[in-house]
Amino acid sequence: MSEPAVPYEPTERTVPTRSRERASYERELVHSILDEGYVCHLGFVRDGAPVVLPTLYGRIGERIYLHGSTGSRPLRMAGEQDPGLPVCVTVTHVDGLVLARSAFHHSLNYRSVVIHGTAHQVTDPEERSAALDALVDGVVPGRSADIRPANAKELAATAVLRLDLDEVSAKLRTGPSNDEPEDLALPHWAGVVPLTRGHGTPLPADDLDPAVTLPDYLKAL
Template sequence: MSATADSYARTGRSTPTRHRERASYDREVVHAILDEGFLCHLGFVRDGAPVVLPTLYVRMGERIYLHGSTGSRPLREAGQDERGLPVCLTVTHLDGLVLARSAFHHSLNYRSVVVHGAACQVTSEEELTAAVDALVDNVVPGRAADSRPADAKELAATAVLRIDLAEVSAKVRSGGPNDDAGDLDLPYWSGVVPVSPAYGIPVPAEDLSPDIALPGYLAAR
């Protein structure tokens, strides 16, 4: 399947081997899953062995930007090759624990996105500044404008990777357990335990002036 204005191209790497009916290449579905989170896992090969690192991300149009340090080896490698570093990026939201009558049919309700591509280091100061601000706002909307911007020294110590959204797929599991017909009369509870993220009450820094009130964008979380 070729890419269209509404969907991503389906490739061998982006087609799951199990439960293909749960896969989606719809751009709106992919974007919605990506936009709901800010923590991803980045996989790549280093010295012939697989490595997976958690890091912050943000989607800006048809690109993903990842935060890192200039001291990070994969980021250095991505900056040394104009073709970029081959990577696999994953984002997952857990929505529920699916408890079946049999241990075999226990499952999870989730929404996930997998991105295959090449990660390239951002070198333009303008693009780097925009990406850093977007990364901050993706974690706490409104925070970039309510904090001191990074100065030249801090920007120089900050590395940002860019991945184009081209080879992408989403996968979603929803609904209740898929119990076997022969298990329906067993005396075990079966159903779904919903799971959702929760934010606690903000705790001010010990050296924060009492004159500084809690920002509205935090009070609303």
């Protein structure tokens, strides 16, 4: 029987100022939130002003990887700066709309992860290849083994960032609305509207050879 994973160590930047009871540093929970997502938001400072960009990501162990054009701002800055680019990366899932009897207590049920750290460009060919596979498989598991790999020209135009999962925390809200006791008798509906994610039926490309059948990993979605 394996030992439980050691939680991440809280830091000044990963301890929330509000609703601290919703924060978690459990490693498995952080990983599960990251692995369920498609898009993260990458924040950094450029010319003294904050910039936040949505982008795909993938996780391998205790690192996440992000990719982009070699000419994109964060990728270029991570290569120019030594020892890397200070960033903040966030991932959020919304699980429900929390409708209270008062405007003040309306909320969302959610799961989120915030990662602080220094992003570095990945230059090792083997690590770059594994990172790009993780990005593809993060969208559809098993996809990277069923496509043409990037060629030399495509790899030359693609940069990859890595960010260690070191200074990281999760935050969650679950449950019903938190109405004030004096509001419980008000004649307003209160409760939670659950939100779920689903996949539609795959639509083949117009120019797809009819002989190419739907792969099992897509059927599994």
